[in-house]
Amino acid sequence: xxxxxxxxxxxxxxxxxxxxxxxxxxxxxxxxxxxxxxxxxxxxxxxxxxxxxxxxxxxxxxxxxxxxxxxxxxxxxxxxxxxxxxxxxxxxxxxxxxxxxxxxxxxxxxxxxxxxxxxxxxxxxxxxxxxxxxxxxxxxxxxxxxxxxxxxxxxxxxxxxxxxxxxxxxxxxxxxxxxxxxxxxxxxxxxxxxxxxxxxxxxxxxxxxxxxxxxxxxxxxxxxxxxxxxxxxxxxxxxxxxxxxxxxxxxxxxxxxxxxxxxxxxxxxxxxxxxxxxxxxxxxxxxxxxxxxxxxxxxxxxxxxxxxxxxxxxxxxxxxxxxx
Numbered sequence: 001x002x003x004x005x006x007x008x009x010x011x012x013x014x015x016x017x018x019x020x021x022x023x024x025x026x027x028x029x030x031x032x033x034x035x036x037x038x039x040x041x042x043x044x045x046x047x048x049x050x051x052x053x054x055x056x057x058x059x060x061x062x063x064x065x066x067x068x069x070x071x072x073x074x075x076x077x078x079x080x081x082x083x084x085x086x087x088x089x090x091x092x093x094x095x096x097x098x099x100x101x102x103x104x105x106x107x108x109x110x111x112x113x114x115x116x117x118x119x120x121x122x123x124x125x126x127x128x129x130x131x132x133x134x135x136x137x138x139x140x141x142x143x144x145x146x147x148x149x150x151x152x153x154x155x156x157x158x159x160x161x162x163x164x165x166x167x168x169x170x171x172x173x174x175x176x177x178x179x180x181x182x183x184x185x186x187x188x189x190x191x192x193x194x195x196x197x198x199x200x201x202x203x204x205x206x207x208x209x210x211x212x213x214x215x216x217x218x219x220x221x222x223x224x225x226x227x228x229x230x231x232x233x234x235x236x237x238x239x240x241x242x243x244x245x246x247x248x249x250x251x252x253x254x255x256x257x258x259x260x261x262x263x264x265x266x267x268x269x270x271x272x273x274x275x276x277x278x279x280x281x282x283x284x285x286x287x288x289x290x291x292x293x294x295x296x297x298x299x300x301x302x303x304x305x306x307x308x309x310x311x312x313x314x315x316x317x318x319x320x321x322x323x324x
Contacts, residue, residue, distance in 0.1 A: 038233070038237055038294055039235070039238070040236075042232050042233075042236035043233075045232045046228070046229050046230075046232035046233045046294075046295065046298045049227075049228030049229040049231075050226075050229040050298055050299040051225075051302060052221065052224075053222050053225030053226050053228075053229060053299070053302075054081070054085065054225075054302045056218045056221040056222045057081055057218075057222050058074075058077065058082070059074075059078075060126065060219060061077055061078075061080070061081045061101070061119070061123055062074050062077035062078065062081075063211050063214055063218070064120070064122040064123045064126075064215060065105070065116070067119070067122060067204060067211050067215070068115040068116070068118045068119040068122065070109060070115050070116065072105070073316060076316050079309040080101045080104055080105070080309070080313075082303065082305045082306040083097070083100055083104070083306045083309040084097025084098060084100050084101045084306070085097055085302065085306050086303045086307050087099075087306065088303070089300065089303055101116065102116045102120055104313075108316060114197060118198065118201045121198065121201045122204075122215065125201070125205075126215050126216055126218075127219045127222065127223070128166065129216065129219070130216070130219045130223050131163070131223065131251045132167060134223065134251045135159065135160065135163055135251045135252065135255070138248045138251065139156075139160060142244075142248055145248065146248075146252075148280060149279045151279070152276060152279055155256065155272075155275065155276065156252060159251075159255045163255065173199050174199060174202045176199075223250075223251070223254075226250060226254070226299075227246055227247060229299050230250060230253075230291065230292075231246040233291055233294040233295035233298060234246070234291045234295075237290050237291050237294055238287070239281075239287055239291055241291075242281075245281055249276055249277070253269070253272050253273065253276065256268075257272055269292050269296065270288075270289045270292045272292075273288045273289065273291060273292035274288040276288075
């Protein structure tokens with residue numbers, strides 16, 4: 001398939017999922033009834049929780065750059081973080097802005113092309129590690145809660161299998177590419193040398209010391225802020241969502257919405273919220289959709305500074321690029 005066809009396919013996927021959600025008569029009825037706006041008293045804490053998520057994310061990105069050997073100042077690193085948020089609104093999945101961040105750092109540090117890739121990989125793997133731990137705790141404490149219907153049980157098991165597979169792949173990747181190991185990729189293996197180079201992210205991160213620990217702690221803060229964002233969005237929509245249920249569901253929802261299927265996850269996110277909240281939390285389908293949309297729109301306001309970054313961000317001074 002030609003590259004220009006991919007954006008069209010993603011737009012069509014987004015439209016198809018939104019149509020699939022709106023096909024429910026209850027959802028259409030509530031949309032037609034123009035429901036009361038969200039309660040402002042709950043929107044403010046939702047917005048603040050989203051801010052905690054993104055500010056901690058900016059600091060985590062800066063520390064990952066430092067571990068990777070990119071001496072970028074915090075303001076420029078934060079600017080790139082918000083630029084990534086802004087561009088991800090128009091790209092598939094929930095991590096589409098990474099390409100913009102990598103491209104900018106590569107342009108500023110042309111002699112360190114691999115470093116921004118390693119920084120982004122550290123950032124994503126730290127978040128994935130927290131989600132793995134979080135989901136494992138949920139699986140240990142509330143396994144029966146997800147078994148209320150065959151569909152929710154299947155979704156939860158899918159997430160567990162996916163995370164377990166990713167964990168095994170990460171361990172195998174590290175072991176087979178660790179310096180000093182006899183096992184190497186066969187000569188016919190495509191991009192074997194590059195895969196081995198990128199696998200150095202593990203040793204680089206482990207050598208990060210306190211910065212690496214701070215990255216993991218900030219990843220936990222990011223996920224807590226994301227839970228708070230959607231928890232307060234649910235409250236704003238009049239849903240009496242138990243905090244324990246929100247803590248149990250959000251890591252599962254985050255994993256399922258990682259798929260780069262629709263623009264910024266729209267449609268897919270609402271479908272997942274509907275598939276889980278309706279049977280597990282006993283809410284109407286329309287409420288589940290509005291909780292997802294409210295959380296997304298409130299969180300999206302934190303991407304707006306990225307538009308200004310896109311227009312006015314300048315390259316760091318030569319002194320900063322040189323790490324002096």
